[in-house]
Amino acid sequence: MTFKQAVQGSSALSVLARSVRVVICPTVVQAGRMLMPFRQPVQDTMTPSLDPVTRLVRACEPNQPLSPEDPRYVNFDDVRGENVVQRFERGLRRADPDRAEVKLFAGHRGVGKTSELFRLKAQLEQKRDAHRGFLVVYFDVSTSLDVNDLDFPDLLVFAAAEVQRQLAAARLPGFSVASTYLRRVWDDILSLLGSEVSISGGEVEAAFAKLTLELRNRPNNRAMLRAAIERHSTSLLQALNDLLATARVTIREAGREGLVLVIDGLDKLVRRSLDDGRSNTHERLFIDRSDQLAALEAHTIYTVPISLIYSPRCGDLEQTFGEHNVPVSMIRLRGPDRSRPTADTPGMKRCGRCSRPAAAPLRSVLKTHSTIALRNICAT
Secondary structure (H helix, E strand, C coil), X not given: CCHHHHHCCXXXXXXXXXXXXXXXXXXXXXXXXXXXXXXXXXXXXXXXXXXXXXXXXXXXXXCCCCCCCCCCCCCCHHHHCCCHHHHHHHHHHHCCCCCCXXXXXXXXXXXXXXXXXXXXXXXXXXXXXXXXXXXXXXXXXXXXXXXXXXXXXXXXXXXXXXXXXXXXXXXXCCCCCCCHHHHHHHHHHHHHHCCCCCCCXXXXXXXXXXXXXXXXXXXXXXXXXXXXXXXXXXXXXXXXXXXXXXXXHHHHHCCCCCEEEEEECHHXXXXXXXXXXXXXXXXXXXXXXXXXXXXXXXXXXXXCCXXXXXXXXXXXXXXXXXXXXXXXXXXXXXXXXXXXXXXXXXXXXXXXXXXXXXXXXXXXXXXXXHHHHHHHXXXX
16 A cells, blocks of 8 residues: 555645654645655765755655664654653653553654654663663564564563563673573463473573564464463463562662663554454453553553544543553644745754755755645655
């Protein structure tokens, strides 16, 4: 499906970016075109003989989120409106480190959620005034699980695998991810699976990673795997919390504020109606299993489909995760009087502030061609 087909019929055509979401009125643009973080200049495609618009389009990279250290990253706080990253950071720093905070992170596809989560991670890891930095464990479920068919047991196993892996990589003094409790739960799960799947015992640190691969790569066995995990999901959650509690104490003794889990990619979960006809995959995970999602013994941020934030069941979400779930805002290009975007409107000025050399075509286009160039780019 083309981008034009995806947005056909909507009230606004969107120019999407991982670090920016731009909305342009259909009176200005007839078709959408993705403008993304710039690639490194390539000799055969970024030749000076090409016109600026062609160079700009060829420099676009649609699927690459950016960290704040990347010179291509542009901070759009002053033209987004609500600064969600600052709000989340402030809330987590003020929270009691012994009482886990759970937050939902939402936004339209392509608005730059992952890039903003990278920025939030970097800010939480830094010292801020009297507050020490956190140890942040970030992982993206869409890289290791099937978002077309994902349920709570899948997420719990993947979380156990990633927490073990990243805490081991952190090399906390006096801390070991080898947990007798986790080993016992793993043995119980393995005994239920029997010979139906080829998962060897191995070290418990790698066992849950192997099970994650089985859940992703063997859809025909997925129901059986989930049933085995579900029977021991309470024990597995308790074992994971035991590990998190121990890690949290060690982290604070090492001079940090605490532990934060950032679980990205759940906003990509495909919405499908379930066989009962009364629910769907979004509600099954975030509402029916909300108590389990909120039970992790660490500050946790989940990305969530934005449709749930605006659904009639948002109240059910707020009972567990709290109110004030403000989505990441899109970039407003128009002026205060809703006039058409030009090179001088604040949003467009911010779009041209990338320090990467490949951004030169964008700055040239905005400076020289303004709205006419926007129409040409988006109609390409």
